[in-house]
Amino acid sequence: MPLALNPLDAAQLLTAFGTAGVFLVLFAETGLLIGFFLPGDSLLFTAGLLCTAAGGDVRLSLPGVLLAAAAGAVLGAHTGYVIGRRAGRALLARTRGRYLSDGVRRAEELLARYGHGKAIVLARFIPVVRTVLNPLAGMVRLPARTFALWQVAGGVMWTVGLVLGGYALGASIPNVDRYLLPLVAVIAAVSLLPLAREALRARRARTTVEQTPGGAK
Template sequence: MFQALNPLDATSLLTALGAAGVFLVLFAETGLLIGFFLPGDSLLFTAGLLCTAGRSGGVHLSLPVVLAAAVTGALLGAQCGYLLGRRAGRALLARTRNRHLLDGAARAEELLARYGHGKAIVLARFIPVVRTVLNPLAGIVQVPARSFALWQVTGGLVWSVGLVLGGYALGSSIPNVDRYLLPPVGVIVAVSLLPLVLEVLRARRRTRTATKHQEPAA
C-alpha cells in the first residue's frame, strides 16, 4: 500500500493514509518549506467528497475526523512555520534555490507590504506556495505573535473547513460524484486561485489610476 502512495495525488494519499494524510499534508504544506508542492486544496476538497454516504465504493472517511485533522494540521502547521521563521531567520529562504519557493516568498512579501498583516495572512491561505512561505516569512519580519495567531486561525479555519464542507456538499448532492473526481477537483483548485487573480486585477487598476493622476495636464 505504501509503495502505491503518490504524494501529488489527493485520492492516492487519502486511500493510503485516510484522515491522517490530511493532517500530515496540511502540516507540511503550511509549516515546512519542503511541503510547498503538496496538494492542499485538492486534498481537502477530495476528503470532503469521500465523507459522503452512498458512494460507489472505495475509501470512506468520517466527516468529523477529517474536519479535525484538517483544522489541526492547518493551524499547527502555520504556527510551526511562524516559529521556525522567527528563530531561524532568512537563512531558511536564503539556502533554497527552488524557483517556486523564491517566487512564493516574493509574492508573500508583497502581500504583507500591500495589505498589512491580517489581510495578507488570510489571503495567503488560498494561494498555493504562498501559504507555505508566508508563515515563516511572518516570523522573519517579526509580525507580532498574537496578531499572527489571530489571523492564521481565522484564515486556516475558513480555508480548511470551507473546502472540506464544499466537497462534502457536492458529494451529498450528486450521487457517485467520486467517479468523476478530476473535474470538481480541477474546479476547486481554480477557485482557490481566484483571490490571487482578483488582487492582481485590483493592483493593475490602482496602477492605471495612479498613472493617470500623475500625468501632467496638457
C-alpha cells in the same frame, strides 16, 4: 498502500493514509518549506467528498476530517512561524526554487498591500504563498499573538470551507464519485487563479514602468 504513491494525487493520499493524511499534508504544506508542492486545496475538497456515500470504498468521518484539517493547518502555520523567527532571512535566502522564490515575493507584497491580519487570512487560499508567509511572518518579528489570532481564523475558514464544499457536493449529487478526477482538476485549477492574477498584475506593472518616460529599459 500503493507501491508508488503520488504525493500530488489527493485521492491516493487519502486512500493510503485516511484522516491522518489530511493532518500530515496540511501540516507539511503550511509548516515546512519542502511541502509547498502538496495539494492542500484539492485534498480538503476530496476529503469532504469522501465523507459522503459517494466516497465508495473509502469513507471518512466528517468530524474527524474537519478536526484533522484544522489542526494540521493551525499547527503547521505555527511551526513555520517559529522556524522563521529562529532561522531568520538565512532560511529564505537558501530557497533557490523558482516557485518558492516567487512565493516569498508575493507574500511580501501581500503583507505590504493588505497589512498583517488580512494578508495572513488571504494567504491561506493561495498555494505556495501559504507555505512561505508563515516563516516570513516569524522572520519580520510579527507579534506572536497577532499572528496566532489571524492564522487560526484563516486556517479554520480555509479548511472548513473546502471540506464542507466537497461534502455538500457529494451529498447532493448521486454518483458524483464518477467525476472525482475532473472535479479535483477543477479545484486545483481554481486554486491557481490567485497566482495567475498576481502574475498578470505584476506583468502589467512592469510594462507600465517600461513604457513610462525615464522608466526601465
